[in-house]
Amino acid sequence: MTAELPCEVEVKLGLDELDEPSVWRQHVAVRLGLDPERIPYVSVLKRSLDARHGMVRFRLRVRVSNDPPGETLGDPPPREVTGPRRVLIVGDGPAGLFAAYALARRGIPCRVVERGRPVQPRRHDLKALQRLGHVNPDSNYCFGEGGAGAYSDGKLYTRSVKRGNVRDVLEILVRHGAPPEILTDARPHIGSNRLPRVVTALREHLEAVGVAFAFESRVSDLLVTSGGSRRAVAGVVLAGGAELEADRVVVATGHSARDVHEILTRHGVRLEAKGFAIGLRIEHPQSLIDRIQYGALAGHPRLPPAAYSLAEQVNGRGVFTFCMCPGGFVVSAATEPDGLVVNGMSLSGRRFPRANAGLVVAVEADDLAGAGLSGPLGGVTLQRALERTAFVAGGGAQRAPATRVTDFLARRGSSTLPDTSYVPGLIAGDVGDVLDSATLRLADRLRQGIRGMGRRLRGFLTEEALLIAVETRTSSPVRVPRHPDLLESSDLAGLFPAGEGAGHAGGIVSAAVDGLRVGEAVARSL
Numbered sequence: 001m002t003a004e005l006p007c008e009v010e011v012k013l014g015l016d017e018l019d020e021p022s023v024w025r026q027h028v029a030v031r032l033g034l035d036p037e038r039i040p041y042v043s044v045l046k047r048s049l050d051a052r053h054g055m056v057r058f059r060l061r062v063r064v065s066n067d068p069p070g071e072t073l074g075d076p077p078p079r080e081v082t083g084p085r086r087v088l089i090v091g092d093g094p095a096g097l098f099a100a101y102a103l104a105r106r107g108i109p110c111r112v113v114e115r116g117r118p119v120q121p122r123r124h125d126l127k128a129l130q131r132l133g134h135v136n137p138d139s140n141y142c143f144g145e146g147g148a149g150a151y152s153d154g155k156l157y158t159r160s161v162k163r164g165n166v167r168d169v170l171e172i173l174v175r176h177g178a179p180p181e182i183l184t185d186a187r188p189h190i191g192s193n194r195l196p197r198v199v200t201a202l203r204e205h206l207e208a209v210g211v212a213f214a215f216e217s218r219v220s221d222l223l224v225t226s227g228g229s230r231r232a233v234a235g236v237v238l239a240g241g242a243e244l245e246a247d248r249v250v251v252a253t254g255h256s257a258r259d260v261h262e263i264l265t266r267h268g269v270r271l272e273a274k275g276f277a278i279g280l281r282i283e284h285p286q287s288l289i290d291r292i293q294y295g296a297l298a299g300h301p302r303l304p305p306a307a308y309s310l311a312e313q314v315n316g317r318g319v320f321t322f323c324m325c326p327g328g329f330v331v332s333a334a335t336e337p338d339g340l341v342v343n344g345m346s347l348s349g350r351r352f353p354r355a356n357a358g359l360v361v362a363v364e365a366d367d368l369a370g371a372g373l374s375g376p377l378g379g380v381t382l383q384r385a386l387e388r389t390a391f392v393a394g395g396g397a398q399r400a401p402a403t404r405v406t407d408f409l410a411r412r413g414s415s416t417l418p419d420t421s422y423v424p425g426l427i428a429g430d431v432g433d434v435l436d437s438a439t440l441r442l443a444d445r446l447r448q449g450i451r452g453m454g455r456r457l458r459g460f461l462t463e464e465a466l467l468i469a470v471e472t473r474t475s476s477p478v479r480v481p482r483h484p485d486l487l488e489s490s491d492l493a494g495l496f497p498a499g500e501g502a503g504h505a506g507g508i509v510s511a512a513v514d515g516l517r518v519g520e521a522v523a524r525s526l
Helices: 021-032 093-107 123-133 166-175 196-210 259-267 286-297 364-371 380-395 405-409 430-437 443-456 510-523
Strands: 007-013 041-050 057-065 087-090 110-113 212-214 219-225 232-238 242-245 247-252 276-285 310-312 319-331 341-347 355-362 400-404 425-427 468-472 495-497
Touching: 007 021, 007 242, 021 057, 041 093, 057 259, 087 093, 087 232, 087 341, 093 196, 093 510, 123 247, 123 319, 123 400, 166 196, 166 510, 196 510, 219 259, 219 276, 219 364, 232 247, 259 276, 276 319, 276 341, 276 380, 286 319, 310 443, 319 443, 341 355, 341 468, 341 495, 355 443, 355 468, 364 380, 380 400, 380 430, 400 430, 405 443, 405 468, 430 468, 495 510
Parallel strands: 087 110, 087 247, 110 212, 247 495, 400 425
Antiparallel strands: 007 057, 041 057, 219 232, 232 242, 276 355, 276 468, 310 319, 319 341, 319 355, 400 468
């Protein structure tokens, strides 16, 4: 019995079959009970690599239909906006940028203010950070056009499919120059060399329809009115003293804008401590990860640099890898001159010789309270303490303390280190001392988790593996509460918390999805 069309079907392909449409159409025909010559239109919905159970193959989910695909990406497009700008968006990361996009779709004018520089000139600040250890507090890997994701790999995988239209976000990115493969890859990735161009194209499109952007414009305060039954936001004050009035203010400032949390607290906006994660960055030779994951097929020209995702439970808390970067490099992501933070990134080709990933321990609000770090900003206090300890242990100039994995498990520091991708340089030492310097001691949890990971991936625990301190900016440790439907602050009328910094997202795509939702909510409120 043949299948009724349209329908979806999944097929498995060998490494040399992916680029042969006639071969995988034959697989589709067998699954559907059709003659291959009579199969109408076939479009790929999802593509993934399956390296489980000692076999490596591709999995395709395809749609078979009598009609050609014929879709237009990213519709509806923004339209020309005119009139007074009653909406002000603070932050030009994915949440702020996509909130502006949603408003422009409705023809509602807005202004976006960003403390950092545009994404292309921002490269100079990153170069000074990497080469000279100089931290510009307003323009770095976390602050500037495109947000923390623009130069931190461009991973687009998200589990937040129930929070909004993920497909819409991906289509908008493709419409502005992202590779079409992100629409079908199971773990889509643009790369830090391509994403800045996409961000620029998206902003220029919005400027062309009338959206205003202002860079190097750090917000130092809110304008608030007290008339009526409820206090309301009336705009913002910039660091230079200029006042920008607005009826609605979207706060989309990312996970590292600690000064914004202080501004909100000053105006009576409630904050809540939320779970996040803290740990280290682990680095291996990419060739080693390829051998672990692909076995004898390592080096096959059809195989991408191998990735991994690992998780263990230790005393009721997760220990897991985060933001794994195949063929990438470790970078300094500090935002304060006396702190040290590391992160990872990859270019689109992922062809650098080392692989890295965050290796972190989940920290919940109960953990913070038990360590004497109560209050909504307890997580920020913990982050700062660890970042400053790591900075001192590295000797300044963004050099990072590092330890071989084998030495860390043996509870000792390292005297020598393997090669690294981290440009500012490493100092051999004991990262366990850095982790245990704060009131919440994390090193033992991390050791137990690493041992469990080593049992699952043979070869993972090796002298060639390197632990670099300290990874603290996995997500915001703070949430700004908002109405579940209106998405507006319950404490200050007209204020709309959005994205990662407000604790409502965790990554490029989820932040963009939240930005679209908030932009639509603002439009409804007007």
